[in-house]
Each structure stands twice: as C-alpha cells, then as structure tokens.
Amino acid sequence: MSDSKLMRGTAILTAATIASKILGLIYIFPFTAIVGQTGIALYQYGYLPYTVLLSLATLGVPLAISKFVSKYHALGDYNTGHRLFKSGLFILSISGFIAFLLLFLSAPKLAPMVVDTSDLQGNSYEDIVFTIRMVSVALIVVPIMSVIRGYFQGFQSMGPTAVSQVVEQLVRIIFILSITFVIVEVMNGNTGKAVGFATFGAFVGALGGLAVLLTYWFKRKQSIQEQIELSKVDHKLSFKSMYKELVAYALPLSFVGLALPLYQLIDMFTFNKTLTSNGWDKLVAETYFAVFSGTAHKVILIPMALATALSITLIPTITKSFTNQDKGILQKQITQTFQIILFLTIPAAVGLSVLSYPVFGSLYGLADIEIGGFILRYYAPIALFFSLFAVTAAILQGINKQKYAVIALAVGLTMKLMTTKWLLVLMGPLGGVFSTYLGYFASLGITVWAIGKYAEFNYRFILKRTILISLFSFVMAIGVITINVGMKEFMTEPSRFGQFATLILGAGAGLIIYMFLSYRTNLAGQVLGNRFRILNKNKKMNGST
Incomplete structure (x- = not known):
C-alpha cells in the first residue's frame, strides 16, 4: 500500500468523521424546536449511559484491530488478522448483548438516581426508563460494526468506515426528526414517547451503517480470502496472546475517548x-x-x-x-x-x-x-x-x-x-x-x-x-x-x-x-x-x- 494511497484514505476518513459530526450538530436545532430543552435533557439521560457502556463494550476496537491487522499484514501474515476478525465478531457480539441487557435491566434503578421521581414536574420516571431501554438496543449492533470497520482499516481501506459512518448518521437523523415530528406534531403525543423513540434512532442508524459494511464485505470477501491463502507466514498466535496484544492497543484509546x-x-x-x-x-x-x-x-x-x-x-x-x-x-x-x-x-x-x-x-x-x-x-x-x-x-x-x-x-x-x-x-x-x-x-x-x-x-x-x-x-x-x-x-x-x-x-x-x-x-x-x-x-x- 503506497503512502499516497494511505494518506488519501486517512483524508477520506477524516472528512467523513467531520461530516458526521457536523450532521450530529445540525439536527439538534430542529430536534430541540420539536421536543424543547426538557426533551433534550431526557435524551441525554438515555444517551450518556449508552455512550459509556458502548465504549466499554468495544474498548477502542476499531483502531486497535486496524493496528493489529496492519502489523501482521506487513509481516506477510494475513491469516492471524483474519482469525482475530472472526473471533472478534463473536466476542463483541457477546459483549454488546451483555451491555444491552445491563443497560436495559438497570433502567429502573438509574431513573431515580437522575431526578426526583416523586416530583411531577419535568421528565417522569416512566419516560426516563423508556428512553434508556429504547437506546440500549443499539448496543447489540454497534460493537459488530466496530470490528468490521477495524478490519477494513487494517487493509488501509478507509472507504467502508467513512461511508458507513455518514450513512449511519444520516439514517439516524432522518429517523429522529421524522419520528419526533410525527409523534408530537401530527399525533399530538407526549414528549417522553417522542424522545424515547428518537433514542431508538441509534439502533436504526446502526442497521444502516451495518448494511453498508456488509455490502463492502461481500464485494471484497473473495479477494481477502485469496490474500489469506497466499500468506507467506503464520504466527499461529494463541487467542490469549492475540487479545493481550489487542487490549494493550485498545485500552488507552478507549479511556481517552471516554x-x-x-x-x-x-x-x-x-x-x-x-x-x-x-x-x-x-x-x-x-x-x-x-x-x-x-x-x-x-x-x-x-x-x-x-x-x-x-x-x-x-x-x-x-x-x-x-x-x-x-x-x-x-x-x-x-x-x-x-x-x-x-x-x-x-x-x-x-x-x-x-x-x-x-x-x-x-x-x-x-x-x-x-x-x-x-x-x-x-x-x-x-x-x-x-x-x-x-x-x-x-x-x-x-x-x-x-x-x-x-x-x-x-x-x-x-x-x-x-x-x-x-x-x-x-x-x-x-x-x-x-x-x-x-x-x-x-x-x-x-x-x-x-x-x-x-x-x-x-x-x-x-x-x-x-x-x-x-x-x-x-x-x-x-x-x-x-x-x-x-x-x-x-x-x-x-x-x-x-x-x-x-x-x-x-x-x-x-x-x-x-x-x-x-x-x-x-x-x-x-x-x-x-x-x-x-x-x-x-x-x-x-x-x-
């Protein structure tokens, strides 16, 4: 992989990240107009614990996997990176599901820790529980995406990550604004229900991003398999050794991102x-x-x-x-x-x-x-x-x-x-x-x-x-x-x-x-x-x- 191609890929990924952040900023203005500041507070009650649990469930995986895979590819060993990829999908599927269960089941305990639920003003206990549970579902899908993104990046291929990031954000925003407008403005529903469904947008957006990544995977699956078969070296690392190295890469990235x-x-x-x-x-x-x-x-x-x-x-x-x-x-x-x-x-x-x-x-x-x-x-x-x-x-x-x-x-x-x-x-x-x-x-x-x-x-x-x-x-x-x-x-x-x-x-x-x-x-x-x-x-x- 030439330096110019790597730099171009990095530039694409940087541009996609900035575009995603800009989209994440712009939607908040119409969203606030629909649900008000108390609706934004409710949204934060669900989204903040979700973000922390997501970081803990993935532990900086995309960059760590990309660093691991890239290292062994440079040594002519494509098989070790692929073994990590397959086991990573399995392990992060489990960690994501555990994180989902943890957040979903703890919602009734978290709500009273956030606000005085005996006070009828503002957001209610039921609204907070509903919001936390709706956003928790995204934890099942997002960790899987992080593994696939990291694996592609290990090939110095930034396009799949870049496109999936933007698509994920677009789908999420369109869902959030559409569902809240329909519930509040068309159906005259309450803000609590609208915000709860808005946080579910994290799951819907993740499905959009995953669909993009799977499309890239099926297009490139054959060429990746050919590279694995032509590997000159196989370090035959144990899973313990692989994950020890992966965690050494991932933990600093994860904690700083948190x-x-x-x-x-x-x-x-x-x-x-x-x-x-x-x-x-x-x-x-x-x-x-x-x-x-x-x-x-x-x-x-x-x-x-x-x-x-x-x-x-x-x-x-x-x-x-x-x-x-x-x-x-x-x-x-x-x-x-x-x-x-x-x-x-x-x-x-x-x-x-x-x-x-x-x-x-x-x-x-x-x-x-x-x-x-x-x-x-x-x-x-x-x-x-x-x-x-x-x-x-x-x-x-x-x-x-x-x-x-x-x-x-x-x-x-x-x-x-x-x-x-x-x-x-x-x-x-x-x-x-x-x-x-x-x-x-x-x-x-x-x-x-x-x-x-x-x-x-x-x-x-x-x-x-x-x-x-x-x-x-x-x-x-x-x-x-x-x-x-x-x-x-x-x-x-x-x-x-x-x-x-x-x-x-x-x-x-x-x-x-x-x-x-x-x-x-x-x-x-x-x-x-x-x-x-x-x-x-x-x-x-x-x-x-």
Whole structure:
C-alpha cells in the first residue's frame, strides 16, 4: 500500500468523521424546536449511559484491530488478522448483548438516581426508563460494526468506515426528526414517547451503517480470502496472546475517548438531584442540565472539531519523528500542533462567550435564551480545554507514553467527582461548569508535563504565542461587545431574527479584527501559512519583489 494511497484514505476518513459530526450538530436545532430543552435533557439521560457502556463494550476496537491487522499484514501474515476478525465478531457480539441487557435491566434503578421521581414536574420516571431501554438496543449492533470497520482499516481501506459512518448518521437523523415530528406534531403525543423513540434512532442508524459494511464485505470477501491463502507466514498466535496484544492497543484509546461521556455522566447523576435538594425547581434544573450537557455543549464542540481536525493530521508524523529519534523535527511538529490549537480555539471560545446570547437565540430560539446564553457565556472557554486534552493525549500516543493520558484522565475525573456536588451547592448550575474546568485543568497539567519530560519539549515559545493570541482575542472581544451593545440599543423588541443579525455582524467583525491583527503581524502566516499560502504575508511580499 503506497503512502499516497494511505494518506488519501486517512483524508477520506477524516472528512467523513467531520461530516458526521457536523450532521450530529445540525439536527439538534430542529430536534430541540420539536421536543424543547426538557426533551433534550431526557435524551441525554438515555444517551450518556449508552455512550459509556458502548465504549466499554468495544474498548477502542476499531483502531486497535486496524493496528493489529496492519502489523501482521506487513509481516506477510494475513491469516492471524483474519482469525482475530472472526473471533472478534463473536466476542463483541457477546459483549454488546451483555451491555444491552445491563443497560436495559438497570433502567429502573438509574431513573431515580437522575431526578426526583416523586416530583411531577419535568421528565417522569416512566419516560426516563423508556428512553434508556429504547437506546440500549443499539448496543447489540454497534460493537459488530466496530470490528468490521477495524478490519477494513487494517487493509488501509478507509472507504467502508467513512461511508458507513455518514450513512449511519444520516439514517439516524432522518429517523429522529421524522419520528419526533410525527409523534408530537401530527399525533399530538407526549414528549417522553417522542424522545424515547428518537433514542431508538441509534439502533436504526446502526442497521444502516451495518448494511453498508456488509455490502463492502461481500464485494471484497473473495479477494481477502485469496490474500489469506497466499500468506507467506503464520504466527499461529494463541487467542490469549492475540487479545493481550489487542487490549494493550485498545485500552488507552478507549479511556481517552471516554473523557467527555464520563464527565457528562457524573453531571447526569449529580446535577438535578443536588439543585432540587437545595431548593431549585425541578423543571428549571432540568432545563439548565439540558443546556449544559446538550444544546450549549453541541455548540462548544464546533471549534474543538475544527482545531483538532487540522492538528491531528500531524500526529502520524510525530510518531515517525519520535521513532527515528529526530528531536529537531519532533519539536517543530509539537510546536505547530499547539500553535494551530491555540490560534483557532482561543478566539473561537472568546467569540462564543461574548456572543453567547445571540448564538443561543439564533440556533435554539428565544424560549430559554436567558438560561442558554448564561451557561454558554461561562462554558464556551472549555472548548480550549477539550481541544488541548484531545491533542496532548494524541501526542502522548505518538511518543508511546499513552499511559500518562490514562493517568491524566483518571486524575481529572477524580477532581470532577470530588468538586461537582460542592460547587453546585455553592454556585448553582455554574458549579457543573467550573467542576469540569477543574477536572480538565488537572488532566492537562499531567499531559503537558509528560510531553515536556518525555519529548523534551520547551514551552517557552508556546507561552509567548498564547499571550499574543490572547491579546488579539481581547481586542477582538472589545469590538464584538461594542457591536453587541449597539444592536441591543437598536432593537426595541427581542426577536430571533435580531439575535441572528447580531450574531452575523458580531462574528463578522470579530473575524475581521482577529485576522487583520494576525495577518499584519504575520502570526497567521507562521501558524497556517503551509496550509493556506495566502495568509503568509512575508512570502507574499517576497514573491512580489
């Protein structure tokens, strides 16, 4: 397999992942319009434990299998990878079914842990149980898909994974929006039933993704079998040896991927209970939780996705430089990775915070804008923490120190667990926000230290860059705030259109100010000049002379 073909496959998979995430963001707007913020809270009650159990049932299998299969293919042994594939289908079918039974049967026990079920306001005990049970069915299918995707990726064939991801997301979204619209708007049904069927969309989408993968499998089955028969080597590994190696690959990937769901799961079991026991109205508490864990959270993931998508392409080259002990190039690659994250995420987080009310009002309407804008204002900067943890964990993976990413996650989760309830009592709904900051800050302290120690990385230059980018973001924020205040004076009556106009003008002005400052100082050219030559001011000037 040529390097160019591998890079093309990786680019396709990256594009598909980004497309899938964008689709996952866009559907939340009409979905929220149909079911409201309490419906979003109910959706999270089902989806968060499902996500955690899914990660535990699959244990980072796609990437781990792909790494295992690719390794033995490179040694001329196609049979060992195929044996893992067949046994993996069997084992993950069992683990998926066990996870399904666990979630399905535990639903009645989980519901009272989430909300006070004696209070008739908000989501009911029956609605929560129904929602959890409906989403649990997807656990039967999704682990099987992960094995097939990993096996194809082991052949450096990213197309099946890419296409199945997009199809799975499309089918899921179409089902969710269709079923909720029919139940709520056409049949005048209740929100609880609509959201329960919406979470069943995870199973329907998985069937769509599996159908794509099986189509690819039957098309390629014969050629794969021919490669197996022509294998030059057979290591004849025992199943114990195979799975010991697989788990060594998978565990770090699985735990790091669990970061966000586990943080949100802690909030799910503490947020409503703590607030209501301290005098908060249950319906208000659930609305705050829906915004914090659902609607505002989705918006915050946008800058994280853009930043990590650009920087993550450097990770394979970091692995190569570390393996070859090329310290000079390694330093440059890590520096560039950090620069991209900071250059994109700091202004995006500042912009989201300053424009929190127009952003929330434009996307979700005015019904809960006071709660949504308030939470988003304080929660937006977490995008930087999310991005930095994802990338520092990936760098540690590249330099074979992934155990420190796992340790960092464990320390962060412990901090989150210890501070959430206390801060919720002390600060109200913002307690959940700031306990997340503390958790990620603790995790980043470890990952940043580990990179400095084991990659011998000096952060002095990155610190200077952070100060400069923060200064430009501050100037940008002043300009955006000025427009925001001016638009409030101009508009006598609040409207969704007015919020949208404020957002467009504010975001446009912020982008112009930040990019002007970055271009004039050639910061943009130094950070992104290799990707977008138009931003490289110095080269442009030299080319014209």
